[in-house]
Amino acid sequence: MLWKVLTRAGTALTAGAAAVALATVPASAAGYTAFAFSRSGTTEPTIYDFVNTATSSLDMTMYELQDTTAVNDLIALKKKGVTVRVILDRQHQSENSSAYASLTAAGVGVVWSPSAFVYTHQKTITVDGTTSLILTGNLTSQYYTTGRDYGVFDDDSRDVASIEKVFNADYAGTSVTPTDGDHLLWSPTDSRSRLVSLVDGATKTLDVEELELSDSTVVNAIVARAKAGVAVRVVLETPSDYAGEVSSIKAAGGKVVGYSDPDGFYIHAKAMVADYGLSTQAVEAGSMNISSNSLSSNRELGLILTGTGVAQSVATTIETTFATDFTGGTAA
Structure with missing residues (x-):
């Protein structure tokens, strides 16, 4: 396979x-x-x-x-x-x-x-x-x-x-x-609960790269992880569109960067990596944005892989790319 x-x-x-x-x-x-x-x-x-x-x-x-x-x-x-x-x-x-x-x-x-x-x-x-x-x-x-x-x-x-x-x-x-x-998660069936479970399982690090960031259930889970001492980093397109959510994540100790140049690099991704390199590692990628419409009303598909075995290269590719995008973004 x-x-x-x-x-x-x-x-x-x-x-x-x-x-x-x-x-x-x-x-x-x-x-x-x-x-x-x-x-x-x-x-x-x-x-x-x-x-x-x-x-x-x-x-x-x-x-x-x-x-x-x-x-x-x-x-x-x-x-x-x-x-x-x-x-x-x-x-x-x-x-x-x-x-x-x-x-x-x-x-x-x-x-x-x-x-x-x-x-x-x-x-x-x-x-x-x-x-x-x-x-x-x-x-x-x-x-x-x-x-x-x-x-x-x-x-x-x-x-x-x-x-x-x-x-x-x-x-x-x-x-x-x-x-x-x-490995799958679907909207409008179980994507929200599966994403929240991934976030809740993060013990050390949580990296999130998203176009949209408005679903309160998922955002609250991210904030809770930051408050618990997990190192949360977010790469976001147009952070000003989600000022309240960004403020909550930052107030909890998380870091957020953005791009927001309509003629430049465009963060269209929807991906998360939790506990990169640890036995508790989980990586997610799919079509669903972190928005109520995307999780509750659309047809969406993504997948979640766990562990550090044969799936490690998947997490490494996404995490390495995320790190480059995080470094290149502007602090929100």
């Missing part, structure tokens, strides 16, 4: 029960290989190469699809006889209209996302029903070299089966209650 990480410049549980759920995720469920996604855009072909490995099927759920190379690759796969199915966010029909029209004209199965969710903000590609790429960023070319995002290739069979089950339901517009496989 193979996991890879990219970085690029896009039913509630009790806290105790959620902590147990995290602790019991099998550390040996898959192998993990991490790599950095260059802000120069030179490693963008990593995604294209993955798409083009499809021999029988490709299923994509994407909030925004504005990458003509990716669209053309999907069309080429269709012409080769691969079954290609795409879900695009219905609230972004103007942004996705070109991709939708091109795919439809080529005979690719493409639908608008279910109206049951405010947004389908998930960004996932599954190839041949065996490997899924879970992204924090969209397939939007203009942001490839200017934004911070992460992604993970996941070929854990239970994870992929869960992702495909949800895809099939969302594609058909039918209801489904997602299951977490070995």
